[in-house]
Amino acid sequence: MINKILEYNREFVEGKKYEPYATSKFPDRKLAIVTCMDTRLTELLPAALGLKNGDAKIIKNAGGILVHPFGSVARSLLIAIYELGVENIMIIGHTDCGVQHMNVDVMIKEMQERGISREVIENLKYCGVDFNDWLGGFDDVETAVLESVKLLEKHPLIPEKINIYGFVMDTGTGQLIEVKE
Ligand code: ZN
Numbered sequence: 001m002i003n004k005i006l007e008y009n010r011e012f013v014e015g016k017k018y019e020p021y022a023t024s025k026f027p028d029r030k031l032a033i034v035t036c037m038d039t040r041l042t043e044l045l046p047a048a049l050g051l052k053n054g055d056a057k058i059i060k061n062a063g064g065i066l067v068h069p070f071g072s073v074a075r076s077l078l079i080a081i082y083e084l085g086v087e088n089i090m091i092i093g094h095t096d097c098g099v100q101h102m103n104v105d106v107m108i109k110e111m112q113e114r115g116i117s118r119e120v121i122e123n124l125k126y127c128g129v130d131f132n133d134w135l136g137g138f139d140d141v142e143t144a145v146l147e148s149v150k151l152l153e154k155h156p157l158i159p160e161k162i163n164i165y166g167f168v169m170d171t172g173t174g175q176l177i178e179v180k181e
Pocket of ligand 1: 037062063094
């Protein structure tokens with residue numbers, strides 16, 4: 001699998017197929033998007049938003065949510081705001097998300113079946129890793145998006161003039177529905 005990718009990559013560079021993608025590190029639309037790693041959104045999301053290379057910083061994780069106010073997503077957003085000129089943030093959840101209704105107990109069972117010992121898991125719990133908090137899913141995507149929006153609105157390191165919006169995208173059609181309280 002990886003060989004095919006490397007072979008394609010050589011052809012891509014040799015054929016100068018990179019030329020249409022030339023841009024700078026500063027997002028032209030002054031926009032950052034936090035969204036899910038779902039593979040159905042890889043091309044659909046930028047296409048449905050009319051975004052091209054260079055327009056927006058796109059930060060992805062499982063679910064497209066801020067799990068922690070000082071975690072990697074918040075860190076990326078702060079860099080986007082202070083170093084790269086971002087003024088608008090869109091949190092975009094989506095329908096039929098794999099993180100919805102995810103069961104941590106099932107995942108832990110799966111870990112054990114794949115050779116992670118019960119002791120390791122118990123030790124991590126003892127050291128303060130809350131598996132439900134960290135790996136748990138959400139029940140309702142609108143609520144999850146809204147929680148991330150609120151977390152950013154109240155974030156002590158995000159300036160007031162940054163605009164923060166929440167949306168749910170239809171995974172089939174790419175339609176955006178704004179999420180508000
Ligand atoms: Zn998802």
